[in-house]
Amino acid sequence: MTLLLIFFLLHLHNFLQLSSPQTLPRNITSYACNLNQTAPSCQTYAFFRAMGPNQLDLTSISDLFSVSRPMIAKPSNLTSLNSPLFPNQALFIPLTCTCNSVNTTTSLSYAKLNYTIKKGDTFYLVSTNLFHFLTNYQSVEIVNPTLVPINLTVGQDVIFPIFCKCPTKTQLQNNVNYLISYVFQPFDTISSIASRFRSTTSSIVEVNGDEIRAWDTVFVPVSRLPDLTQPSPISVSSHQMSDRRGEVIGLALGLGVCGVFLIFIGGFWVYRELLWKKKVGKIGNDIESKKFEVEVSLMADVSDCLDKYKVYKVEELYEATDGFDERLVIQGSVFKGYIDGKYYAIKKMKWNACEELKILQKVNHGNLVMLEGFCIDSNDANCYLVYEYLENGSLYTRLHASKTERLSWRRRLRIAVDIANGLQYIHEHTIPRVVHKDIKSSNILLDAHMRAKIANFGLAKSGCNAITRHIVGTQGYVAPEYFSDGIVSTKMDVFSFGVILLELVSGREAVNEEGKALWVEVHENFTGNDQQLKHKLKGFIDDVVLRESCSIDSVMNVMSIAIASVHRDPSKRPSMVDIVYALCKTHDLFTDISEDGYSPRQVLAR
Missing domain, CATH: 1.10.510.10 (Transferase(Phosphotransferase) domain 1)
Structure with a gap:
């Protein structure tokens, strides 16, 4: 009964934290650039565990981090590029770590990863569910100052900053070649991390301080990457029966706790929603106002090309792409569309298409992909560029x-x-x-x-x-x-x-x-x-x-x-x-x- 009470209180604490106003993490300065690092960038690694149904193969993880499969397989001690991964399997992900100025007073150290927003994505969900706290939503907002977190669009490109650090000159002299990015787990201790990575407690504290909380990204100094022991299919299958029995017991316990928990938070949730309704309504009005202002501005900027290019209706483009079905994605946010008996490449963008349109207005050459037309959708704050379709790909x-x-x-x-x-x-x-x-x-x-x-x-x-x-x-x-x-x-x-x-x-x-x-x-x-x-x-x-x-x-x-x-x-x-x-x-x-x-x-x- 005591265990159930502790489990319940932990979940209530997490829920209240997520329901509270979003503030910058206390350790945001921990990700600042090293003032005396020897180069503006370096090659380093992040410790990552394959979790969730969409991360149990090397291809999906290499796509997420924009690196090739061999670049993950070699440091992770994987013998096959095509074998499925096991839940919670450990990997080393290579990162190009760079010092970046995010404003006039702050420079953060991170690896830039471009991510294309999918249906249901938020900064928080992608940071936690896909990157497993190697970044956080507050930092994503900082490095994407022009994006509205509550108004993200499918196909929109967002920079996710994966926290990392480069060794200083002193660290390099002390044979520290890498600062591995590692997410501190609730059951971790500094000494257990030092033992796992063949580092030392004092060197970890020197880089990160001693006030490390669960889910913080810490940087582990090492001279070389430790060897990861990877599971074999035989050893995993031998434990499946006992694991399944544990899963059934855990499921029964979890369902009982969840029932009590849901009853408690039901009333709180209703109260919270009433408070937010007014606030969201005000934000919605502000967004609509901004949409109108941007639409007027964009139409003024591209007025010179209204006669040069065809202006499509958004309904035409939805019909041409089957509602922008993922099956028709060519690359990133570019879709293959069929309009009036001809194929086109349709690029879905936010309002920042203005600069691209301005440049495309004044170029016309046989070795540049031709812009056929565009579409402005004020309802979703999207802009679509319609290009000629080239049959033989890239x-x-x-x-x-x-x-x-x-x-x-x-x-x-x-x-x-x-x-x-x-x-x-x-x-x-x-x-x-x-x-x-x-x-x-x-x-x-x-x-x-x-x-x-x-x-x-x-x-x-x-x-x-x-x-x-x-x-x-x-x-x-x-x-x-x-x-x-x-x-x-x-x-x-x-x-x-x-x-x-x-x-x-x-x-x-x-x-x-x-x-x-x-x-x-x-x-x-x-x-x-x-x-x-x-x-x-x-x-x-x-x-x-x-x-x-x-x-x-x-x-x-x-x-x-x-x-x-x-x-x-x-x-x-x-x-x-x-x-x-x-x-x-x-x-x-x-x-x-x-x-x-x-x-x-x-x-x-x-």
């Missing part, structure tokens, strides 16, 4: 995921020229210049004739040579100067294009299974004279290209452009004009690779 899929037709060298070269032409257009022929900011193989789409077009201008910026504190992008493609200093220029697109050239030559992904960027590997290995470079190139080229009869000098030409494009110094990267010129002159071969920079025109003139 370059990423063709290079890395397709098991059927592989791209020939000539086709890869043609794709490279198409991308370069599209970038040259937005860099040189728009006023002011447009920087795409998210050039990657998954944003390069292929039409029925396998011609390439640049898609997704959601992060694009009109104007360059600016500095931003809001760093966005995809690991492996982000230029070093943008990542470290927030410098926005056309040369960051050149860098990303260079990474795509490396993908085309090698057939490898921009980041390998260990989390190492392809361009870093090239910087480390491709040095020496022309003969040495050609010898190294043979071990780097995609096997599909090697089996062809193409000239090694032709591949070396493209490799030269790629290496020049990913130069660490943006001033020494070629412009897109130079790159287009060099790519279109592949019969005039050159192999000059220099640390002092590279000018295709100079080389070709020899």
